[in-house]
Amino acid sequence: MKHRVSLVATAERDLYEIHLYVESNDSPARADNLLDGLERAVATLEEMPERGHFPPELDRIGIREYREIHFKPYRILYAIRGDSVVVHCVLDGRRDMQTLLEERLLR
Numbered sequence: 724m725k726h727r728v729s730l731v732a733t734a735e736r737d738l739y740e741i742h743l744y745v746e747s748n749d750s751p752a753r754a755d756n757l758l759d760g761l762e763r764a765v766a767t768l769e770e771m772p773e774r775g776h777f778p779p780e781l782d783r784i785g786i787r788e789y790r791e792i793h794f795k796p797y798r799i800l801y802a803i804r805g806d807s808v809v810v811h812c813v814l815d816g817r818r819d820m821q822t823l824l825e826e827r828l829l830r
Contacts, residue, residue, distance in 0.1 A: 726803070728768045730810040733827065737813040738762075741797070761813060764794040768801060768808045775801065780821050781828070789828060800828070 730738075738761060746754035768775075775790035778800060789811065791800045796817050801810045812827050814820065 724806065725769050726772055726806055726808045728765060728808045728810065730765070734810045734812050741813065741815075761794050761797060761799070764792060764799060765810055765813075768792070768799075768810070772801065772803050772808045778820070778824065780824050786829075800824075 742758045775792045798816045
């Protein structure tokens with residue numbers, strides 16, 4: 724079964740900010756390639772979104788509403804709602820994930 728994948732506004736902003744950062748600190752070509760890879764990773768959620776695992780920072784406190792897949796070093800966090808997948812954030816896994824997740828998902 725194919726799922727419809729959508730991104731909330733903050734996830735779209737995450738992608739924009741990642742692209743902008745890489746573009747200004749590396750090169751436009753690398754930024755474009757990274758964005759393409761992240762968008763392809765998101766698109767794979769159309770098929771078998773259940774393959775993602777529960778983020779350990781949330782699983783430890785009993786929250787199993789969200790799953791994640793990786794496009795290293797980025798973590799793509801999403802929720803499955805029936806036949807839809809909603810991407811909530813795209814975060815750099817090298818950052819303090821506990822704090823980021825509390826700020827972004829547990830408000």
